[in-house]
Amino acid sequence: MQKYDIVIIGGGPAGLSAGLSAKKAGIDSILILERDSELGGILNQCIHNGFGLHTFKEELTGPEYASRFIEQIIDKDIEYRLDTMVLDISPNRIVTAMNKTEGMFQIRAGAVILAMGCRERPRGALNIPGYRPAGIFSAGTAQRLVNIEGYLPGKEVVILGSGDIGLIMARRMTLEGAKVKVVAEVMPYSGGLKRNIVQCLDDYQIPLKLSHTVVDIEGKDHIEAVTIAEVDSNRKVIQGTEKRYTCDTLLLSVGLIPENELSKNAGIEISSVTNGPIVNESLETSISGIFACGNVLHVHDLVDFVSEEAGKAGESAALYVLKSKETRDDVNENLSNVIVNRTNLTDSESLGDLRTDTIINVKAEEGVRYTVPSKIRSLHVNKFINLRFRVGNVYKNSFVSVYLDNERVIHNKKRILSPGEMEQVVVTKEMLCQKTDLKNITLKIESE
Amino acid sequence: MLYDVVIIGAGVSGCAIARELSKYKLNICVLEKEEDVCCGTSKANSAIIHAGFDAKPGSLMAKLNVLGNEMMDDLSEDLDIPFKRNGSMVVCINKVGLKGLQELYERGIANKVKKLKLLSRDEALKLEPNLSDNVEGALLAPTGGIVCPFILNIAMAENAYENEVSFYFNTKVLKISKCEDFYQIITNNGDYRAKYIVNAAGVYADVFHNMVSENKIHITPRRGDYCLLDKEMGHHVTHTIFQLPTKYGKGVLVSPTVHGNLIVGPTAIDIEDKESTATTMEGINELIHKSEISVKNLQVSKNVITSFAGLRACEANHDFIIREVPDAPCFIDCVGIESPGLTASPAIGVMVREILVSKEHPVLKDNWKSKRKGILNPNNLSINERNKLIKNNPSYGNIVCRCESVSEGEILDAINRPLGARSLDGVKRRTRAGMGRCQAGFCSPKVMEIISRELDIPMEEITKCGGKSHIVLEKTKK
Numbered sequence: 029m030q031k032y033d034i035v036i037i038g039g040g041p042a043g044l045s046a047g048l049s050a051k052k053a054g055i056d057s058i059l060i061l062e063r064d065s066e067l068g069g070i071l072n073q074c075i076h077n078g079f080g081l082h083t084f085k086e087e088l089t090g091p092e093y094a095s096r097f098i099e100q101i102i103d104k105d106i107e108y109r110l111d112t113m114v115l116d117i118s119p120n121r122i123v124t125a126m127n128k129t130e131g132m133f134q135i136r137a138g139a140v141i142l143a144m145g146c147r148e149r150p151r152g153a154l155n156i157p158g159y160r161p162a163g164i165f166s167a168g169t170a171q172r173l174v175n176i177e178g179y180l181p182g183k184e185v186v187i188l189g190s191g192d193i194g195l196i197m198a199r200r201m202t203l204e205g206a207k208v209k210v211v212a213e214v215m216p217y218s219g220g221l222k223r224n225i226v227q228c229l230d231d232y233q234i235p236l237k238l239s240h241t242v243v244d245i246e247g248k249d250h251i252e253a254v255t256i257a258e259v260d261s262n263r264k265v266i267q268g269t270e271k272r273y274t275c276d277t278l279l280l281s282v283g284l285i286p287e288n289e290l291s292k293n294a295g296i297e298i299s300s301v302t303n304g305p306i307v308n309e310s311l312e313t314s315i316s317g318i319f320a321c322g323n324v325l326h327v328h329d330l331v332d333f334v335s336e337e338a339g340k341a342g343e344s345a346a347l348y349v350l351k352s353k354e355t356r357d358d359v360n361e362n363l364s365n366v367i368v369n370r371t372n373l374t375d376s377e378s379l380g381d382l383r384t385d386t387i388i389n390v391k392a393e394e395g396v397r398y399t400v401p402s403k404i405r406s407l408h409v410n411k412f413i414n415l416r417f418r419v420g421n422v423y424k425n426s427f428v429s430v431y432l433d434n435e436r437v438i439h440n441k442k443r444i445l446s447p448g449e450m451e452q453v454v455v456t457k458e459m460l461c462q463k464t465d466l467k468n469i470t471l472k473i474e475s476e
Numbered sequence: 477m478l479y480d481v482v483i484i485g486a487g488v489s490g491c492a493i494a495r496e497l498s499k500y501k502l503n504i505c506v507l508e509k510e511e512d513v514c515c516g517t518s519k520a521n522s523a524i525i526h527a528g529f530d531a532k533p534g535s536l537m538a539k540l541n542v543l544g545n546e547m548m549d550d551l552s553e554d555l556d557i558p559f560k561r562n563g564s565m566v567v568c569i570n571k572v573g574l575k576g577l578q579e580l581y582e583r584g585i586a587n588k589v590k591k592l593k594l595l596s597r598d599e600a601l602k603l604e605p606n607l608s609d610n611v612e613g614a615l616l617a618p619t620g621g622i623v624c625p626f627i628l629n630i631a632m633a634e635n636a637y638e639n640e641v642s643f644y645f646n647t648k649v650l651k652i653s654k655c656e657d658f659y660q661i662i663t664n665n666g667d668y669r670a671k672y673i674v675n676a677a678g679v680y681a682d683v684f685h686n687m688v689s690e691n692k693i694h695i696t697p698r699r700g701d702y703c704l705l706d707k708e709m710g711h712h713v714t715h716t717i718f719q720l721p722t723k724y725g726k727g728v729l730v731s732p733t734v735h736g737n738l739i740v741g742p743t744a745i746d747i748e749d750k751e752s753t754a755t756t757m758e759g760i761n762e763l764i765h766k767s768e769i770s771v772k773n774l775q776v777s778k779n780v781i782t783s784f785a786g787l788r789a790c791e792a793n794h795d796f797i798i799r800e801v802p803d804a805p806c807f808i809d810c811v812g813i814e815s816p817g818l819t820a821s822p823a824i825g826v827m828v829r830e831i832l833v834s835k836e837h838p839v840l841k842d843n844w845k846s847k848r849k850g851i852l853n854p855n856n857l858s859i860n861e862r863n864k865l866i867k868n869n870p871s872y873g874n875i876v877c878r879c880e881s882v883s884e885g886e887i888l889d890a891i892n893r894p895l896g897a898r899s900l901d902g903v904k905r906r907t908r909a910g911m912g913r914c915q916a917g918f919c920s921p922k923v924m925e926i927i928s929r930e931l932d933i934p935m936e937e938i939t940k941c942g943g944k945s946h947i948v949l950e951k952t953k954k
Contacts, residue, residue, distance in 0.1 A: 063875070063878070113875040113878065126862075126866075126873055126875065127873050127874070128866065128870035128871070128873035129870065129873070130873075131862065131863035131866040131867060131873055132859050132873075147913075147914045147917060147918065148914070150781070150782070150914055150915035150916075150917055151782075151915065152780060152781045152782030152783060152915045153780060153781060153782075155703075155760050155777065155780060155783055157754065157756045157757045157759070157760060157783075158754045158755065159754045160782075160784060161945060162939065162940035162945035162946060162947055163947075166917045168917065169916075169918075169920060169921065172921050173921055173947075173948055174952060176921075177921055177935065177948075178951055178953060179935055179936070179948035179949070179950070179951055179952065180948065180949050180950055181947070181948050181949060182949050204952050243757065244754075245754070246754075248751055249939075249942075249943040250944045250945050250946065265757075289879075292708075
């Protein structure tokens with residue numbers, strides 16, 4: 029069986045960044061497995077710009093952003109295999125994969141990094157009634173057809189859902205000569221970034237109808253029209269608000285689902301809110317030595333945050349590998365605890381009360397839908413913890429509060445918080461050290 | 477050319493008949509208005525091999541149901557069809573209904589259904605822990621089964637084709653007239669002459685019957701909406717769970733499929749439009765509500781990956797009518813094939829064959845091929861076998877549909893075999909590519925490329941299901 033210290037499942041932005049940071053942390057034996065014919069993942073079809081503002085302080089297209097990472101991967105001789113589908117990951121980190129040249133093969137991995145990304149929620153999952161004709165696409169499929177294959181699906185377009193890919197495709201289809209008649213969003217707020225609403229809809233006078241959904245699809249062979257109606261606060265259709273739009277294309281941008289079939293088969297615990305693995309401060313899943321990052325962990329809006337998060341996962345996986353190597357070298361297994369302390373707590377003078385490695389739960393309450401990570405091992409905190417989260421509604425002039433048990437330690441005023449934009453808050457190690465027997469960190473949205 | 481037999485309709489009945497008749501030295505062709513076999517009622521149903529306790533004793537439906545069910549073991553072996561006798565269970569959720577359960581049991585015995593057994597609440601729950609807490613008893617029919625309806629239909633067609641039956645697709649019968657000793661059939665795609673016509677046209681069977689007979693019939697399409705749930709729910713129940721019919725209706729079934737999903741349905745709404753396979757909000761809500769009566773924790777809305785509707789071809793008396801039309805000699809009706817038509821199809825084939833043979837006395841072929849080999853599914857191979865396959869044919873190492881794990885090799889086979897796939901749906905029904913939880917989001921552009929390459933047709937001409945169902949309009953850069 030082939031052996032690698034770290035096997036990364038997926039060569040998109042998360043996998044690439046994880047690979048680079050693992051290499052930087054001192055691991056040479058790394059393998060990236062990518063199912064597509066090139067590295068870069070979904071970035072390859074994102075030919076619009078706006079990528080990299082945080083990472084590179086400039087606006088790049090998706091392929092440009094990807095190439096900055098791919099060049100480094102090649103430069104640093106990090107191994108990767110293309111057109112290779114991972115079929116199974118076992119709890120003891122044996123990865124089964126397949127491609128045309130090697131057939132089916134297995135790899136024993138010192139650590140595994142999950143970076144499989146996400147898929148689009150299809151029409152079927154929405155239970156939109158009507159016919160099932162041609163001309164209905166998830167926005168990302170249409171994006172691939174237009175940007176990679178070079179074909180236009182149609183010229184009269186209706187878009188259901190205001191996710192970012194749908195917004196981007198509204199502009200893209202318009203630029204290709206199609207008429208985008210309306211974007212309908214069932215929620216009272218958009219699921220996409222504010223900047224995309226402005227740049228992709230407002231700039232092209234494409235109407236966005238909030239609290240509206242598709243209630244009928246006409247056309248047996250090919251889509252001919254849809255009916256859109258307003259919904260009430262319980263998302264029930266308001267009779268009499270129906271309006272029919274003729275169209276030859278319906279794009280769906282109604283949510284992204286982390287692709288965790290491999291993770292679930294491995295027995296990894298999955299959050300019912302994010303649909304991604306439950307991870308600790310090291311982005312390690314419920315199975316030791318398996319890490320997760322990027323959209324397979326939770327859906328991101330900005331690739332810059334994916335790269336940053338994946339960098340952390342790569343670093344954690346590298347530490348894990350180094351630690352288990354040292355453990356193996358040492359006859360006396362008892363030493364391993366000492367090694368944990370040595371590798372993770374470089375600034376050991378600030379140990380404070382964190383003498384034992386207790387688990388702190390991170391709770392999402394009052395408007396906060398989830399946090400990543402949701403568990404923190406106190407001894408593994410290195411300087412600070414970046415808690416990423418999303419809110420469940422639109423909040424104006426509210427506060428993001430962090431409680432350490434009952435004590436509020438962070439109270440940040442935000443002009444606007446919306447479900448379409450991922451937020452983050454930093455909890456420092458100093459804060460954690462000031463509390464004894466800390467059990468819970470709680471995130472809340474407060475009005476004052 | 478004068479055909480001995482022209483069969484109208486390439487659904488499961490038409491193809492079963494074609495296969496049975498292909499045993500004889502007869503010139504046979506099948507006319508189908510769609511671009512592929514299995515495009516009407518046969519593609520959108522419960523995918524159940526019924527045990528046969530439901531039909532009225534003495535009816536043709538009851539007889540052919542039980543016969544068809546018994547034929548399935550050999551047939552699935554010969555034609556390489558996924559089929560499983562998972563057993564059916566009729567669940568009763570109140571004490572008042574137990575009498576009805578007993579009646580159903582007796583009806584099953586009268587229909588000669590084997591191995592039927594009445595179960596107590598505890599026995600039922602032991603077999604199916606996810607049954608409703610209200611279950612009071614159940615009827616167990618171990619001979620009930622599940623099948624892939626597409627593959628059953630396709631396999632019979634492929635086998636008939638191998639035995640020299642011709643198939644003409646996109647061929648819609650417009651008019652039938654009786655000439656001296658043959659029928660003249662006018663289609664949108666040329667004219668055909670036939671000594672015998674077999675009318676296996678599903679919801680359109682009345683149209684063709686009424687072209688040749690003075691005794692008019694009417695087929696009412698009864699629409700049934702279905703929801704297909706994610707494979708994560710595939711083991712929620714192992715038997716096909718029916719609800720005991722009450723005065724409020726027949727109830728809906730919850731069943732595993734041979735491919736590991738869970739199917740919930742159907743509704744029963746009588747309509748007049750023979751093409752109206754659109755689902756409705758009311759229909760789907762009814763399914764969500766009714767399925768919970770017999771099975772708990774289904775969470776249909778959360779687990780659904782697609783919903784669809786099919787049309788059952790219901791005749792007024794709710795029985796199959798399979799006979800030579802009295803005032804139209806040599807015109808054989810095969811009409812009113814509603815549920816359990818899929819189960820009965822092999823027996824329908826035999827029955828039509830017997831009618832025709834007893835009148836025409838054709839000669840048996842000595843080289844008839846009884847077997848058909850299905851598309852190889854590499855997921856059923858060992859690692860070593862699979863690697864050998866990939867070495868010989870690397871396309872089996874390239875996974876195109878990730879949700880259902882379908883390789884390029886399987887898709888090539890589906891396109892290039894006899895009566896091969898011409899469209900995305902054709903590939904989907906043969907290989908399951910695009911049938912999974914992402915509903916073809918990832919694989920459809922790739923399958924389009926493969927179809928375009930293999931059949932040498934431009935991307936703009938590739939359709940979802942023939943006709944005007946083109947996927948893309950034009951090139952972006954002209």
